[in-house]
Amino acid sequence: MRINNNVFLSYLRCRYKACLLLEGRSGQPTNHQALIAELDSAYNALARTALSRRYASVNTGNDCTNNQPLITFEAGIVLDAFEFVLDALKKETNASGSEVRHLPVIFCRSDRIPPSEELRLAVGGHVLRFTEGSSPATGIIVYGPNCSMKTVRLTPKYATVERIVAELVSLTTGQCRPPLILNNHCRACEFQQSCREEAKKQDNLSLLHRMTEKTIRQYNRKGIFTVNQLSYTFHPRRRSKRTKARGHPHSYPLQAMAIRDHKVYLLDLPTLTPADTQVFIDMEGDPAGHFVYLIGLLVVWHGQQTCYSFWADTKEDEAEIFEQLDHVLSGMVDPLLFHYGPYESRVLKRAAAAPTVNSSTEAATKVILS
Numbered sequence: 001m002r003i004n005n006n007v008f009l010s011y012l013r014c015r016y017k018a019c020l021l022l023e024g025r026s027g028q029p030t031n032h033q034a035l036i037a038e039l040d041s042a043y044n045a046l047a048r049t050a051l052s053r054r055y056a057s058v059n060t061g062n063d064c065t066n067n068q069p070l071i072t073f074e075a076g077i078v079l080d081a082f083e084f085v086l087d088a089l090k091k092e093t094n095a096s097g098s099e100v101r102h103l104p105v106i107f108c109r110s111d112r113i114p115p116s117e118e119l120r121l122a123v124g125g126h127v128l129r130f131t132e133g134s135s136p137a138t139g140i141i142v143y144g145p146n147c148s149m150k151t152v153r154l155t156p157k158y159a160t161v162e163r164i165v166a167e168l169v170s171l172t173t174g175q176c177r178p179p180l181i182l183n184n185h186c187r188a189c190e191f192q193q194s195c196r197e198e199a200k201k202q203d204n205l206s207l208l209h210r211m212t213e214k215t216i217r218q219y220n221r222k223g224i225f226t227v228n229q230l231s232y233t234f235h236p237r238r239r240s241k242r243t244k245a246r247g248h249p250h251s252y253p254l255q256a257m258a259i260r261d262h263k264v265y266l267l268d269l270p271t272l273t274p275a276d277t278q279v280f281i282d283m284e285g286d287p288a289g290h291f292v293y294l295i296g297l298l299v300v301w302h303g304q305q306t307c308y309s310f311w312a313d314t315k316e317d318e319a320e321i322f323e324q325l326d327h328v329l330s331g332m333v334d335p336l337l338f339h340y341g342p343y344e345s346r347v348l349k350r351a352a353a354a355p356t357v358n359s360s361t362e363a364a365t366k367v368i369l370s
Contacts (some may be wrong), residue, residue, distance in 0.1 A: 002172075013185040141251070280299075
């Protein structure tokens with residue numbers, strides 16, 4: 001199998017997945033993949049329309065050798081181990097019009113361009129080197145709901161791209177095989193079931209939540225390769241009185257021991273400030289916290305529970321759900337807020353910095369960040 005767009009992006013998320021794809025393996029497609037494909041298809045249509053309005057001469061074919069159109073959509077390049085498709089190519093000519101070159105163009109739905117998309121653009125420039133003699137210095141990304149355009153410098157990224165391409169080529173020849181390491185991408189991957197079953201057979205260290213590849217390598221250098229082996233390395237230590245950090249750092253050996261013994265272990269009993277009103281808050285939105293579409297509250301007052309849910313259908317409706325949150329919190333006296341993880345803290349901090357924020361959101365932010 002040739003190195004294509006899917007293989008390259010898969011490598012950035014999981015090297016083991018890229019290896020499976022290059023071996024011709026197929027998994028069970030997930031609903032998340034179907035949704036992403038549908039959203040990307042709709043956005044690509046919008047981006048093409050935006051480019052068509054900006055540039056008059058457009059070719060909708062996939063022949064990137066045609067120098068006549070100013071924009072070529074779905075430009076396919078097949079060369080040796082590569083089968084790469086760029087969302088578009090933009091023709092560039094020098095002042096005299098004697099030299100014609102092309103700049104790679106890709107589409108990105110997100111309003112903030114992730115590093116993986118810039119690398120995808122750079123690999124397009126890398127492949128163009130084989131057809132045009134040299135790699136373009138810049139490329140274009142069409143991104144965000146308004147189809148904004150950004151010019152990205154590609155020259156600093158070619159070293160990284162060449163290293164990744166060399167590793168992918170070695171995978172195609174079977175010279176090496178990356179280890180199986182479960183990560184956050186597994187939840188949206190078509191190989192999630194088969195990889196998890198294989199990880200359980202291996203008693204793989206990546207079965208532990210939060211376990212990173214770097215940490216796995218550190219344990220491997222110590223001769224620890226399985227969860228069971230790691231579970232026997234836990235030794236409780238007395239906490240120094242001079243430490244200023246609250247709580248304890250996450251302990252992988254303790255986590256492994258809990259799995260081995262099928263028990264829940266506590267290093268310290270949590271101390272909670274008594275309060276008449278307890279508020280459990282949960283938010284759902286994009287991973288970066290730039291748009292929150294749901295705020296859920298569970299209010300416990302003298303043993304009585306009350307639930308609230310505030311929904312935002314669009315980004316413009318987000319301010320309204322924070323106003324609803326303000327209205328509920330403003331009617332409470334010294335509530336004790338509970339949340340899981342740092343996500344709610346980041347969102348409330350952003351909301352408190354908004355120009356139209358109310359005092360209750362500021363108070364909630366101070367409570368939840370303390």
